[in-house]
Amino acid sequence: MGEAGPVRRVRADARRNTDALLEAAATVFATSGVDAPVREIATTAGVGVGTVYRHFPKxxxxxxxxxxxxxxxxxxxxxxxxxxxxxxxxxxxxxxxxxxxxxxxxxxxxxxxxxxxxxxxxxxxxxxxxxxxxxxxxxxxxxxxxxxxxxxxxxxxxxxxxxxxxxxxxxxxxxxxxxxxxxxxxxxxxxxxx
Amino acid sequence: MGEAGPVRRVRADARRNTDALLEAAATVFATSGVDAPVREIATTAGVGVGTVYRHFPKxxxxxxxxxxxxxxxxxxxxxxxxxxxxxxxxxxxxxxxxxxxxxxxxxxxxxxxxxxxxxxxxxxxxxxxxxxxxxxxxxxxxxxxxxxxxxxxxxxxxxxxxxxxxxxxxxxxxxxxxxxxxxxxxxxxxxxxx
DNA sequence: ACCGTAGACGGAACGTGGTTCCGTTTGCAA
DNA sequence: TTGCAAACGGAACCACGTTCCGTCTACGGT
Missing domain, CATH: 1.10.357.10 (Tetracycline Repressor, domain 2)
Incomplete structure (x- = not known):
């Protein structure tokens, strides 16, 4: 049931962006409510919307x-x-x-x-x-x-x-x-x- | 506190459309849920979206x-x-x-x-x-x-x-x-x- | 019956928000 | 240093609510 084979390491920038997004989203949700636009979150995280959707499909x-x-x-x-x-x-x-x-x-x-x-x-x-x-x-x-x-x-x-x-x-x-x-x-x- | 003066009669087509919209909306809501798009309701009622908003501002x-x-x-x-x-x-x-x-x-x-x-x-x-x-x-x-x-x-x-x-x-x-x-x-x- | 007009109509156009696409950039291992 | 899989950014697309405005029409007055 464990991990199979050598897990392909996640790129450093990818991890950094995931974290930034999580933090930015928390901030924005607290500020503008859960209905805040994705673009606002992307901007706050200093990232493009495409990146948001790479990490969180929806x-x-x-x-x-x-x-x-x-x-x-x-x-x-x-x-x-x-x-x-x-x-x-x-x-x-x-x-x-x-x-x-x-x-x-x-x-x-x-x-x-x-x-x-x-x-x-x-x-x-x-x-x-x-x-x-x-x-x-x-x-x-x-x-x-x-x-x-x-x-x-x-x-x-x-x-x-x-x-x-x-x-x-x-x-x-x-x-x-x-x-x-x-x-x-x-x-x-x-x-x-x- | 009653009505003031001769209330300007509502045009027949206006009333007909209000009724049609109410009926269409009820049908559509039952079919596609309360989130159904306004356009679908308008179409079902045989009416333009402009008319929907004339009767129901929001x-x-x-x-x-x-x-x-x-x-x-x-x-x-x-x-x-x-x-x-x-x-x-x-x-x-x-x-x-x-x-x-x-x-x-x-x-x-x-x-x-x-x-x-x-x-x-x-x-x-x-x-x-x-x-x-x-x-x-x-x-x-x-x-x-x-x-x-x-x-x-x-x-x-x-x-x-x-x-x-x-x-x-x-x-x-x-x-x-x-x-x-x-x-x-x-x-x-x-x-x-x- | 005929007119003039207040008010109604339709639907294109606009603003906003989610989601997708794709050309460009980059971390990392060989 | 180099090659490329994976990540990036953001323009483009689509679906909605809502607004605008040119056109049409019901109906009270003549």
Whole structure:
């Protein structure tokens, strides 16, 4: 099931452009929304449209790639936080980080439900990356007696996501405050470690 | 607050075209989805695009008009059914009719949440037409002891709509069967009339 | 019945955005 | 240094929504 034969090395400029495109797209999507024209992204990346389509055959593929990239960045912070903070603290910090992810990517999330086949695999990817990440944090916190044990990672992910749902509220940090509240409750019901 | 002065009569051909467009749009939307190009609708209606835009300044206005038209058609059947059937029967029949409406207009419903200002008034219109219509049927059925009295029209509308939500199920009449189930429950808990 | 005109009509033309094509350039291994 | 597979750029193409404007016509007035 591994790679077959000597993988033809990707050219350095090709990799550089892929990265530039991913970064440019993230910026542009944040600035002008997910509907920003491909040309704008190409320009921002200092690249021709042809190059965009070489790396991402369809516009939706680029959107999907940006999404995965963001998911990765967020998920990868879980172990990092776990290494630098006590379990309960790490859990709280990561959930706040996750809150930002959800809040930031609302536009992308909407696009996911557009029916485009390029997005079909994203929900699964979302789960596959976030669930284990949160599971680890949660287990550690529970073990350390710093979080209650009757909440599943999945429920937590969904709950926080929903908490950030309706954006017709006060200040921009409303979501963070709500999540903080939730986390508070999460850390209270803890039982002492065995 | 009434009309001011002699309203300049609308030309006969103008009205004919509006009707033709509404009908054509409904057909095309059902056939090719809500994203069908305006030109296709114009052609189907036997009209030039200029005429489409004379009657509906924005594409979204046409979509909204078709939606309202469909709402009207469905709501107007309520009194008609009430006149031809016993209350419980009328109620059941109309809810099935409403189920078809929901199932058929899923595409339109999705468009409603696109943020286009042309759709802002539609949810209110939906309520304003359907709630009273169902209220009447429901009240009559309850009075006749043919339906339980502890269900609100609003809840029923929402429930049926949700029932038709996920379309990843079996046969195309899945929604109708689900609604039938619901209606069954509705008619059971009835109490004899006073 | 006939006119004059407000208003309607059709469809070419325009602007924007996605996608394709292809001649040119370039990283890299021999 | 050289050869070429692969990558690049961006003009060109196509599909849409929307606008413009010259032409046509319903209909109230004579």
């Amino acid at each position: 516009r939706a593929d680029l959107v999907a790639a940006v999404f995965r990239h963001a998911v990765d960045a967020c998920a990868d912070e879980a172990p990092a936080l776990a290494a630098e903070h006590p379990p309960g603290e790490a859990l709280a910090r990561w959930l706040l980080r996750y809150t930002d992810f959800i809040a930031t990517k609302r536009g992308l999330a909407a696009a996911l439900h557009s029916g485009d086949p390029a997005f079909d695999a994203l929900p699964a990817y979302f789960d596959q990356r976030f669930r284990p990440a949160l599971d680890a944090l949660l287990a550690a916190a529970v073990d350390a007696g710093e979080a209650r044990c009757d909440v599943a990672a999945n429920d937590l992910l969904r709950a926080v996501a929903n908490l950030c749902g309706p954006a017709h509220d006060a200040g921009p940090d409303h979501a963070r405050r709500m999540t903080a509240l939730l986390v508070d409750g999460l850390r209270r019901g803890a039982v002492s470690p065995a | 594409r979204a206005d046409l979509v909204a008009a078709v939606f309202r038209h469909a709402v009207d058609a469905c709501a107007d059947e309520a009194p008609a059914l009430a006149a031809e059937h016993p209350p419980g029967e009328a109620l059941a029949r109309w809810l099935l009719r409403y189920t078809d409406f929901i199932a058929t207009k899923r595409g339109l419903a999705a468009a409603l949440h696109s943020g286009d200002p042309a759709f802002d008034a539609l949810p209110a219109y939906f309520d304003q037409r359907f709630r009273p219509a169902l209220d009447a049927l429901l009240a009559a059925a309850v009075d006749a002891g043919e339906a339980r009295c502890d269900v609100a029209a609003n809840d029923l509308l929402r429930a049926v709509a949700n029932l038709c939500g996920p379309a990843h199920d079996a046969g195309p009449d899945h929604a109708r069967r689900m609604t039938a189930l619901l209606v069954d429950g509705l008619r059971r808990g009835a109490v004899s009339p006073a």
